[in-house]
Amino acid sequence: MYELFILGELMNNPMHGYLLHQILNGIVGPTRKVSWGAIYPLIHGMLADGLIEQVPDEQPEGAKQGRGKKVKTYKLTDEGRIRFFRLMEEPIPYSPDYELHFYTKLKNFELISKELQFLILHQYKDYLRYEIRHEEERLEYASKDERIPGGEQKYIQIFFRHRLEKLRFDETWVMQLIESHRVDGQGLERE
Numbered sequence: 671m672y673e674l675f676i677l678g679e680l681m682n683n684p685m686h687g688y689l690l691h692q693i694l695n696g697i698v699g700p701t702r703k704v705s706w707g708a709i710y711p712l713i714h715g716m717l718a719d720g721l722i723e724q725v726p727d728e729q730p731e732g733a734k735q736g737r738g739k740k741v742k743t744y745k746l747t748d749e750g751r752i753r754f755f756r757l758m759e760e761p762i763p764y765s766p767d768y769e770l771h772f773y774t775k776l777k778n779f780e781l782i783s784k785e786l787q788f789l790i791l792h793q794y795k796d797y798l799r800y801e802i803r804h805e806e807e808r809l810e811y812a813s814k815d816e817r818i819p820g821g822e823q824k825y826i827q828i829f830f831r832h833r834l835e836k837l838r839f840d841e842t843w844v845m846q847l848i849e850s851h852r853v854d855g856q857g858l859e860r861e
Contacts, residue, residue, distance in 0.1 A: 671771040672704070672712055677721065677746065677754040678778040684725050684745035687713055697777075698770060713744065721750035758782050761793055768797055784851065791848050798841045805834040 675694055679685055691709050698704055716722045725743040746754070758778065762771045772794050779787050809830040812823060 671767055671774055672708065673716065673721075674754070674757040674771075674778075675774050676712065676716065677750055677757065678774065678781070680722060680744060680746040680750065681754060681778070681781055684743045686741045686743045688741070690744075697773070716750070717744075719749075720747055721753050723747055754778075755782070758786060758790075762797070764797060764800065772797075788848070788851050791844055791851065795841065795844045795848065798837055798844065802834065802837045802841065805830055805837060809834065 672694070675697070676690055679690055679693060687710060690713075691704065691706065694704050694709070713722070717724065722744045725745050727740060727742075758775060758781075762768055762775070765771075772790070775790050779790075809827060812818060812826045812830060815823070818826065
């Protein structure tokens with residue numbers, strides 16, 4: 671997911687690692703942070719794999735940023751572009767990071783075909799339906815399990831119903847995007 675994020679950010683403009691780190695942390699939200707220890711090894715690996723390359727340093731001698739280091743700017747290679755499109759085409763594995771991975775793909779929709787957009791939206795719909803079925807089963811189980819104390823059972827059910835409502839709201843949202851894509855071929859431009 672982080673590799674796709676970096677490749678997507680570099681599709682249009684070169685960037686330095688600090689800016690990539692800032693943007694990614696802005697996306698993942700205030701309660702979850704991506705460490706430098708996750709970003710820089712990934713950047714170094716992408717350099718080694720030929721997916722990105724460092725832009726020649728055009729800073730005047732002695733110009734430094736941050737802790738006295740020169741800023742290193744990276745750009746995408748042709749191999750990196752190929753990898754970006756391959757990652758956009760790959761289905762997202764069901765995991766706790768599924769939604770973040772989906773949003774990483776969604777923010778890059780302007781770079782891919784309408785057909786691939788449609789496929790990604792349908793994959794997200796299928797993921798949501800999988801999660802909805804799971805929550806429905808949990809709710810049913812919690813309502814029938816006599817081993818759960820009554821007071822606790824009440825709040826477990828409140829939580830599961832709330833989670834189910836959020837998932838159904840997201841399902842309605844993605845179905846509206848799919849329908850707008852189907853009706854006018856404009857995909858997300860109407861939204």
